[in-house]
Every structure is written in C-alpha cells, then in structure tokens.
Amino acid sequence: MELVIKVEGVSKKYGSMFAVKGLSFAVKKGEIFGIIGPNGAGKTTTLEMLEGILKPNSGTIDVLGYVPTKQLRALNKRIGVQFQSTSIQKKMKVKEALQLFASFYDGPSQKDHLIELLGLHEKLNVNFEDLSGGWKQRVTLALATIHQPEILFLDEPSMGLDPHARREMWSLIERLRKQGCTIVITTHYMEEAEKLCDRVAMIYHGELKALDTPQQLLNRSVSKNLTFESHQLKIKDIETIPGVIRAEENDGLFHVFCKNQQETAYHIFRICHEREIFLSNFYFEKGTLDDLFVHYLEEEVVQ
Amino acid sequence: MNAVVQLAILETKMFFRDRLSVFWTFLFPVVMIWLFGSMFVGNEMNGLTFAEQFVPSWIGVNIVTTSFFTLGTVLAGYRETGVLRRYHSTPLQPWKILAAHTVQGTVIFFFSAVLLMVFGMWMYGLSLPEYIGSTLLALVISILAFFPFALFLTSLAKNTQAAAAISSLFLNVMLFLSGATFPIAFMPEALQFVAKLLPLYYVINLLRGTWNEAPISSYGVEVGILLGISVVSIILASRFFRWSGK
Numbered sequence: 001m002e003l004v005i006k007v008e009g010v011s012k013k014y015g016s017m018f019a020v021k022g023l024s025f026a027v028k029k030g031e032i033f034g035i036i037g038p039n040g041a042g043k044t045t046t047l048e049m050l051e052g053i054l055k056p057n058s059g060t061i062d063v064l065g066y067v068p069t070k071q072l073r074a075l076n077k078r079i080g081v082q083f084q085s086t087s088i089q090k091k092m093k094v095k096e097a098l099q100l101f102a103s104f105y106d107g108p109s110q111k112d113h114l115i116e117l118l119g120l121h122e123k124l125n126v127n128f129e130d131l132s133g134g135w136k137q138r139v140t141l142a143l144a145t146i147h148q149p150e151i152l153f154l155d156e157p158s159m160g161l162d163p164h165a166r167r168e169m170w171s172l173i174e175r176l177r178k179q180g181c182t183i184v185i186t187t188h189y190m191e192e193a194e195k196l197c198d199r200v201a202m203i204y205h206g207e208l209k210a211l212d213t214p215q216q217l218l219n220r221s222v223s224k225n226l227t228f229e230s231h232q233l234k235i236k237d238i239e240t241i242p243g244v245i246r247a248e249e250n251d252g253l254f255h256v257f258c259k260n261q262q263e264t265a266y267h268i269f270r271i272c273h274e275r276e277i278f279l280s281n282f283y284f285e286k287g288t289l290d291d292l293f294v295h296y297l298e299e300e301v302v303q
Numbered sequence: 304m305n306a307v308v309q310l311a312i313l314e315t316k317m318f319f320r321d322r323l324s325v326f327w328t329f330l331f332p333v334v335m336i337w338l339f340g341s342m343f344v345g346n347e348m349n350g351l352t353f354a355e356q357f358v359p360s361w362i363g364v365n366i367v368t369t370s371f372f373t374l375g376t377v378l379a380g381y382r383e384t385g386v387l388r389r390y391h392s393t394p395l396q397p398w399k400i401l402a403a404h405t406v407q408g409t410v411i412f413f414f415s416a417v418l419l420m421v422f423g424m425w426m427y428g429l430s431l432p433e434y435i436g437s438t439l440l441a442l443v444i445s446i447l448a449f450f451p452f453a454l455f456l457t458s459l460a461k462n463t464q465a466a467a468a469i470s471s472l473f474l475n476v477m478l479f480l481s482g483a484t485f486p487i488a489f490m491p492e493a494l495q496f497v498a499k500l501l502p503l504y505y506v507i508n509l510l511r512g513t514w515n516e517a518p519i520s521s522y523g524v525e526v527g528i529l530l531g532i533s534v535v536s537i538i539l540a541s542r543f544f545r546w547s548g549k
Contacts, residue, residue: 051392073394081392087384089313091320096313103309104393127320143389 002029004151004182005050010059012045012206019045020206023059027151027184032177034197035186036289038297042206043186044084047155050184051081064150077105080149082140084156090129094120094139097128098146105147114142117175134165138172145176152176154185158192170196190289194218200289202296209296218286225291226256226265228282233272241267257291306395310403315410318373328373329415332361333422339484340427348486351515354427359438359510360483362416363445367477367503369412370449371470374404375457379466382458382548391546398541405450412446437519441509441526448502448529451536458540461548477503502532 005027012020020042027033035043048054049061052068052075061068066075088097098120102109115121118138123131131139137157144152157173158166166189173196177183187193193200194214202210202217210217231252238247238256243264248255258264261284272279318324336357344353381387390400423429432438456473460466478484480494481503487495498504505525513519519526 053388053391073396076392076394079392081389083385083389083392085385087386088389089317089381089386091317092313096316100306100309100313101393103306104390104395106394 003027004029004064005033005184006060006062007050008060010046010049010056010061012042012049012054013057018206020049020056020203023203023206023208025201025208025211027182028199029182030177030180031198032173032183032185032196034193034200035184035203036188036190036193036200036293037203037209038188038293041203043188043203044155045206046203047153047184047186051079051153052076077147078150080144080147080152082137082144082152082154082157084159088128088140088143090127092128093125094128094131095124097139097143101143101146107147109146110148111146114145118142118172133160134162134168137161137165137169141169141172145181148179149181151182151184154183156186156188158187158189166192190293194289202293204296210292214289217289217292220292224258224261225285225287226254226258226261226268226283227285228254228268229280230254230272230277232275232277233279237271238268241271257287257295307399307403307406310400311406311410314404314407318407318411324373328365328368328411329418332365332368332415332419336361336419336422337426344427351511352427352429354423354429355515356511358419358423358427358429359432359514360507362419362442363503363506363510364474364478364483365412365415365419366442366445366449366506367453367474369408369415370446370453371457371474372467373411374408374450375453376463376466376470378404378454379457379460380463382545383462385547387545388547397544401451401454401540401544404454405446408450409446416442432514433516434513434518437513438510440519441506441513441522444526444529444533445506445509448533448536449506451540452502452532455536455540455543458543458545477501480504482507502529505529 003026007026008024010020010023011018023046035046037043045054049056050063050068052063052072055069063075064078068075092100098111098115102111115124118141120138120142123135123139128136128139141154141157144154154173158169161169170192173183173185185197197214199211199213200217201208210220229252233254235247235249235254238244238254241264243259245257245259247257256264256268265282265284269279271277339357340353343357346353348356378387387400420429453470453473456469457466460469480490480498481501482498483503487498487504490498505528509519509522509525509529512522
C-alpha cells in the first residue's frame, strides 16, 4: 500500500508547553484518515504541520515526498485545505470565489463538476457573508478541491452544521474519496469518525493514544459493556464482580463496562439466580467511540 | 499572471460594493475642496489660483488615502480574518497579491483623481495640467512610492484597528504638515523642517509643479527621493509580507 503521508516522532512546542509530542503515523493513499481528540488536544496543530504552515520543533514529516515547510509551493499545487474558521472576502460572490481560486492553479479545474456535486447553482450570485454556515462550508470545500488535489485536509468540516447538513457533508466527502482523493479529517464528533473514517488516530494532550480502524477500536475491552434492567439489584453487587471496570445505574437501568462480557454476564446471572432477582432487557453491547473517548479522557484525569 | 488579473478585477468590484469606502474615497475629497474653496477662492498665492494650488495637492492626498485605507487597512483586515491564510495554502505567491492590490488601488485612485480634476474645472475654472505627460509620470512615481510604503507600515499592525490607527496618524500628520491644506510658508521653521521629512511633501511639490510651472525634469530632487522611498518600501513590503496576524 502506497503511503502519502509519513510522520515520525514529531513534536511541536508553544513556549514550554507541548502541543504535540512524539507523534508518529502514516496515511495510505485513498483512505479517509481521521484525527480525533478533545478540544485543545493538538489536532489542528498536527494538521497545520502536515500542510506546511507550522514547523515542527523535532521529528520528520513527509507529504507526497515533500518536506512541507520547505517545499510549500510545490506541495500546495497538489493538496487542498479547508480551515476551521478562515473566511474569504465577505463581499465576494460564490461564482467569483470559484473562478478566483481556479486561477491560482495551472491544471484544469473541476469547477463545473463541483457546482453540480455540491448543488451550488442556486447560490452562485450570493455574497459569501450572506450564506448560512452549511453553505459556507460547502463553498470552502469546493475551493479546497477545485484543482483535484491528491490529498484533502479538512479541519472540523461539520462543525456547527445541523445533523442533516452533516450527513450531506459526509456523503460529499465519500464522493470525493471515490474520485481517488486521500482525505485527512479532524473532528470531535465520534459518530463522524465512526461512519466516515477508514482509520482513526486518537490524540490526547498531543500524544497518540490509539490508531486503528473504528471497528477495531470498538473491539477494545474498555468499550465493551452490558446493559440490563433490574429494580432489586444494587450497584455495589455489580462492582464487586471480578473483571468489572465500571458500573453505572440510573433508575434501574444498569450499564456495566467489563473486560470479558461473557464472564461478567455469567456472574450477574449467577447472583440473580441465587437471590431470585428478576432481570430484563439484557444486552451485550459493543460500546461506541464516545465511550472510548470518555474513557481516555478519564484516564487523563486520574493521572 | 491570470491570477493577478482575476484578483485585481475582483478586488475592484468588491470595493465598489462597499458604499462607505466609495464615499470616503470619492466624495470626501470633493467636499473638502468645496469647503476650502468657499474660504480661499479669489486669494492668489505664489501666483497660483485656489484650484491650481488645491486640486493637485488633494490628488496627492488621495494617493495617501488610497494607499493607507483602500490597500493597507483592507489587507490588514484580510490578514486578521484569514483571507491571506487561505491564500497561503494555494500556490499563489505574495508578490502577486501585492501586485493585484496595487493595480486595484491605481484604478480606484485614477477615478478619484479624474473626479477631483473635473470638479475643479467645473467649479473653479481649473485648466488641464500644463505638462500633462509630466503630471502623469509624477503620479506613477508617487503611487510607486506610496503604495508599498503603506502596505509595509500597515503590515506591522496586529489587527485591523491597529492598521486603521497607523493609517489615520500618517494621514493626519501629512494632511496638515505637507502643504496640502496649509501653505508651508506660514509655518514656523521647525515645522517646515518636519514637513520635508514627510513623503507627501515631495508628491505635492511634484504635482503642483508639473501641473502649473515646469516639466518633471526640473524636479530631480523630488523624483529621486520618491524613487528611493519606492525601492526601499518594495523590498520591505515583500520581504516582511505576513500571511496571518499571529
């Protein structure tokens, strides 16, 4: 598998604070690679180092064979970037913006194709400042992809979008990938990472905590849990069962995180059988990336 | 090259979409000439009529307002809101951005200068410049000196407000001390010395002179000083071009 991005031992400091520390990963050609983590985890810093805007203090970065900060212009011809909160000129019309950005690149532009794909027809004569958040995101996405980049960097592309607009954004990103584009995306919506990304890097305090497919991440022991209902069982009965990591109870609804679902389930059934306690709605659950996300966050707090 | 042309055309269009900047650039100088006219018209100074004195100087002042406000402050705003940062991630080079904005500023300045001249001819019987080729050349040299000078100075500002403050300071100092509004001969000697440190002083000498008295070849000192400012400013403006306020 061809690698388009290689990051090795990269650190970035602001003053004496590490924004990113000893980060290593690689991105394969044609995949949607997610970078997730809480606010301030170093996602944007990581992305901006890949884009050549920030220079790492140590470590090496290779994007399409270039050192981003040193060969920025050559790199910029082949990548597309959508920032979190940059703006284009307020009084610029959508069609003018598309035309302007097309003129920055030598090759053919896919302007007309993008107008079609993103449904921009009805907004072509509208000033950028008069667009809603969702339309602004579409326009900046179009500007980022107008030259058919080989890698597309998206920083929180669905931030501030309503659930419907978010889903539309995902299907657009999917379609861009089908055209052969590699996509690197940061997000703090776990659902987005789960549905959209082929592989996900989880970053906390600038350090890589996990890197895998969403499926594999979900299979990790921490995110496995059991749910059931019972109005007689006490939470301390559950917490003493070996292998239970954490248990929550809310109005008779239990949520049990454990290392081995089958073994924990056996103990719960045994206790209930011995004491003649009634159980209902018992499920084996896989958990979500949200659970994993919160788990890592809590780990941080404990440390 | 296509990018420079596109950007210059778009920026010019967008300038005209902003009514406030259109007012300050085009109508404000006309109103000022009219106000000064109501005070001074009929008083000849150094053998020049009111319009022969004031219209060329206000055309000079317009170069300053265009360079500091239409160019400098706008680019400082682009730096603050991330417009330039977005350009940074394209193959567009800084000189193309500066060139496009210079072309845009020149076009806007050209319209404002014609407007002032026509107003002067209509209200105060001003005639076309005596040495019209010299006057045009003087304008080009003044633009080449002032545009990069203002672009460099405003790029030192952290945000739009600071850029506007720098611009207002320079504009006001030059407005009162460079002979555009008050004749330098009436000022105390210390102020006359300060006036000669201001680039606008040379622009106004050059414009008034070529408009009324002699071709540009008689103004070697002014041309030399302005070209010097131009070269230094172009180097500084492109060397210290910044994509973002951080």
